[in-house]
Amino acid sequence: MNKHCHNPAETMELPQGKKRLVLVGNPNVGKSVFFNELTGRYVDVSNFPGTTVEIHKAPYGDYILMDIPGVYGVSSFNDEERVARDIILQADTVINIVDALHLERDLFLTQQLIDMGIAIVVALNMMDEAVQSGMTIDVAKLSKHLGVPVIPTVAVKKQGFQALRAAIAKASLGYGDPRIQPELERLMATGMGRGDALLILEGDEEVAFCHSQQAFPLREEIYLRRRQRVNEIIADVVQVKQAIKKWNKLLGQWAVRPVTGLPILFAILVAMYWFIGVFVAQTVVGLTEETIMLGIYSEFITALIFRFFSPEGFLGLLLAGEFGLLTMAPVYLFGLLLPLVVGFYLALSVLEDSGYLPRLATLVDRMLTSLGLNGRAIIPIILGFGCVTMATITTRLLGSKRERMIATALLGVTIPCSAQIGVIAGLIAPLGFSYLAIYVLTIFSIFVILGTVLNKILPGESTHLLIDLPSLRLPRVKNVLTKTYLKSLAFIKEAAPLFVLAAVAITVLAYTGALTGLQNLLAPLTEGWLRLPREATTAFVMGIMRRDFGAAGLYSLTLTPEQTLVGLVTITLFVPCIACIMVMVKERGWRDGTAIWGGSLVIAFLAGGLIARLLA
Amino acid sequence: MTTLDKVRRGEKVEICRIADERVRAQAIRFGICEGSVVTCGEKLPAGPVVIYAGWQELAIGRSIACNITVKKAS
Numbered sequence: 242m243n244k245h246c247h248n249p250a251e252t253m254e255l256p257q258g259k260k261r262l263v264l265v266g267n268p269n270v271g272k273s274v275f276f277n278e279l280t281g282r283y284v285d286v287s288n289f290p291g292t293t294v295e296i297h298k299a300p301y302g303d304y305i306l307m308d309i310p311g312v313y314g315v316s317s318f319n320d321e322e323r324v325a326r327d328i329i330l331q332a333d334t335v336i337n338i339v340d341a342l343h344l345e346r347d348l349f350l351t352q353q354l355i356d357m358g359i360a361i362v363v364a365l366n367m368m369d370e371a372v373q374s375g376m377t378i379d380v381a382k383l384s385k386h387l388g389v390p391v392i393p394t395v396a397v398k399k400q401g402f403q404a405l406r407a408a409i410a411k412a413s414l415g416y417g418d419p420r421i422q423p424e425l426e427r428l429m430a431t432g433m434g435r436g437d438a439l440l441i442l443e444g445d446e447e448v449a450f451c452h453s454q455q456a457f458p459l460r461e462e463i464y465l466r467r468r469q470r471v472n473e474i475i476a477d478v479v480q481v482k483q484a485i486k487k488w489n490k491l492l493g494q495w496a497v498r499p500v501t502g503l504p505i506l507f508a509i510l511v512a513m514y515w516f517i518g519v520f521v522a523q524t525v526v527g528l529t530e531e532t533i534m535l536g537i538y539s540e541f542i543t544a545l546i547f548r549f550f551s552p553e554g555f556l557g558l559l560l561a562g563e564f565g566l567l568t569m570a571p572v573y574l575f576g577l578l579l580p581l582v583v584g585f586y587l588a589l590s591v592l593e594d595s596g597y598l599p600r601l602a603t604l605v606d607r608m609l610t611s612l613g614l615n616g617r618a619i620i621p622i623i624l625g626f627g628c629v630t631m632a633t634i635t636t637r638l639l640g641s642k643r644e645r646m647i648a649t650a651l652l653g654v655t656i657p658c659s660a661q662i663g664v665i666a667g668l669i670a671p672l673g674f675s676y677l678a679i680y681v682l683t684i685f686s687i688f689v690i691l692g693t694v695l696n697k698i699l700p701g702e703s704t705h706l707l708i709d710l711p712s713l714r715l716p717r718v719k720n721v722l723t724k725t726y727l728k729s730l731a732f733i734k735e736a737a738p739l740f741v742l743a744a745v746a747i748t749v750l751a752y753t754g755a756l757t758g759l760q761n762l763l764a765p766l767t768e769g770w771l772r773l774p775r776e777a778t779t780a781f782v783m784g785i786m787r788r789d790f791g792a793a794g795l796y797s798l799t800l801t802p803e804q805t806l807v808g809l810v811t812i813t814l815f816v817p818c819i820a821c822i823m824v825m826v827k828e829r830g831w832r833d834g835t836a837i838w839g840g841s842l843v844i845a846f847l848a849g850g851l852i853a854r855l856l857a
Numbered sequence: 858m859t860t861l862d863k864v865r866r867g868e869k870v871e872i873c874r875i876a877d878e879r880v881r882a883q884a885i886r887f888g889i890c891e892g893s894v895v896t897c898g899e900k901l902p903a904g905p906v907v908i909y910a911g912w913q914e915l916a917i918g919r920s921i922a923c924n925i926t927v928k929k930a931s
């Protein structure tokens with residue numbers, strides 16, 4: 242077999258005697274909830290299509306259970322589908338998760354899996370919503386039509402799991418399309434599996450290439466027949482007594498209609514600002530940073546350290562000096578950043594769980610098309626306000642390489658992450674509204690300019706919006722809390738070592754006099770161009786480790802309001818943190834990753850200097 | 858005969874032709890093929906068209922909608 246055929250990473254390393262059990266379904270039907278329940282792990286669950294962009298694996302009994310990105314069908318239309326396709330082709334058994342409310346859409350994939358000749362069991366999920374909408378589904382009849390076990394479930398209430406676990410062993414092949422049988426058999430006689438054969442009939446050129454075959458021009462014909470069969474099954478098993486219009490339907494309509502949608506968006510932003518910018522950044526941080534960390538903790542630790550070490554000696558400085566390991570690092574990390582990060586993730590998790598994001602994508606689609614993106618790109622951008630690194634991975638849900646590049650660049654250069662926003666808010670709030678407005682306007686303009694320019698110069702075509710809008714739901718408290726907890730924990734784990742490293746590096750630089758040397762060396766840039774004190778170099782050095790750390794570095798300088806603004810604009814646009822750069826390089830490759838990195842430096846200093854001149 | 862982007866909110870139309878092959882394949886998966894009847898739920902100025910097809914709610918970018926021919930459903 243040719244090496245292009247199957248993703249090697251997925252072909253290898255399966256423990257002896259284990260079989261592949263794969264969760265397959267349309268996007269946003271609850272696959273990840275099943276994965277979490279069956280394996281006891283936690284992978285992200287949220288109410289927008291495209292939450293899962295990576296493959297997750299964990300043992301389940303005799304199987305390795307895999308959670309994969311959702312797809313509407315098996316083919317090679319985009320990268321996500323290719324990844325899913327290769328795994329599905331190698332699956333021993335598939336649990337096909339189906340959304341009871343969207344059977345017309347979901348059974349198409351079910352029927353395709355059956356045509357592929359894979360043993361499946363169907364989990365008919367979201368039965369609660371189907372019932373609430375006044376729908377009844379004859380499960381036994383559905384199972385008879387398909388020829389595979391069908392288990393009704395409500396995953397979020399843990400209903401139906403026992404039956405599902407039991408049914409996995411009974412997974413069966415079902416009734417495929419009889420008309421393509423002869424062609425399938427002819428292809429299979431050359432030694433390929435039935436799944437590969439079906440995809441070749443459906444015109445999948447990549448799979449055909451692997452088997453040195455010619456793709457058949459039968460996609461449309463097979464699809465239409467499958468569509469018809471699915472519609473017939475549904476007509477026979479689904480009954481809608483009386484369609485019940487619920488609150489979420491109406492609210493969903495309002496969310497995409499500009500006259501109501503824009504006020505709703507505005508209200509959400511105000512609520513988030515109030516919660517994060519006022520409540521967390523001022524009230525909570527006032528308590529954690531000033532009262533607890535500075536007032537109680539710092540006093541105590543400094544007194545303790547200086548009992549054993551001289552305040553002027555290297556060790557004393559390293560542990561409890563201005564950039565001390567036990568003073569500055571924990572105060573920033575736990576007193577200032579942690580509360581803000583937790584606040585952000587709480588707010589973002591609520592948004593993700595509500596199902597609002599796809600509606601927002603619809604609302605802003607027009608604006609994003611001029612930046613070479615479509616509405617869907619708003620999802621990674623919003624998630625970027627939590628953590629740019631994680632959001633960069635989410636850009637995989639975008640339809641083309643070009644869109645992924647534009648979104649990654651916008652994220653890396655212009656979107657400040659939660660930890661950073663916290664520090665920025667703390668510095669800018671005392672300066673008053675006009676400075677905040679200039680700051681936001683500057684960053685927003687650069688966002689628009691950068692997107693427009695990239696759209697002009699990058700080759701290729703962007704894809705257009707074609708998404709289904711999931712129903713709005715009340716966020717589930719447990720999921721919101723779990724997600725917030727895990728992401729905040731990940732933040733601490735990632736940031737803490739870097740903070741320690743940065744604290745050591747700065748102290749060493751300061752102690753050896755290298756810092757002053759560097760400050761003098763860069764004086765033309767800091768003093769001459771940006772019109773900042775030369776000590777600002779310290780902030781930029783720290784900013785290379787983490788952007789939030791860099792912004793925090795501005796705290797210790799005495800700056801005029803104009804200088805603060807210039808410093809903040811520069812630091813915001815400045816290189817993303819180390820973790821983010823690594824992910825950018827991993828996702829986009831060396832060339833594009835370093836281009837974004839270098840570009841961000843140039844843009845940061847250019848914009849900073851221009852602002853300094855405009856304000857003067 | 859007109860195109861989907863010209864339909865007014867609340868109007869019911871029958872899909873006649875979807876020009877782009879990929880969009881057509883994707884639409885069949887969503888449950889929409891030539892002959893399906895859909896309702897226009899919303900139309901954003903110069904932006905996407907939101908349609909209802911059965912229990913589904915789909916947002917379709919303007920440039921895709923321009924290439925979908927529809928006629929008034931009886």
Ligand SMILES: Nc1nc2c(ncn2[C@@H]2O[C@H](COP(=O)(O)OP(=O)(O)OP(=O)(O)O)[C@@H](O)[C@H]2O)c(=O)[nH]1
Nearest residue numbers: 269270271272273274287291292293311367395396
């Ligand atoms: N009401 C209801 N909601 C459910 C049920 N199962 C899952 N959900 C919700 O459906 C949404 C999607 O769940 P996920 O597990 O993230 O879906 P997924 O299939 O992994 O989605 P992708 O990774 O985007 O393909 C979440 O908001 C869940 O809380 C259910 O049985 N009933």
Ligand SMILES: [Mg+2]
Nearest residue numbers: 272273292293
């Ligand atoms: Mg998932």
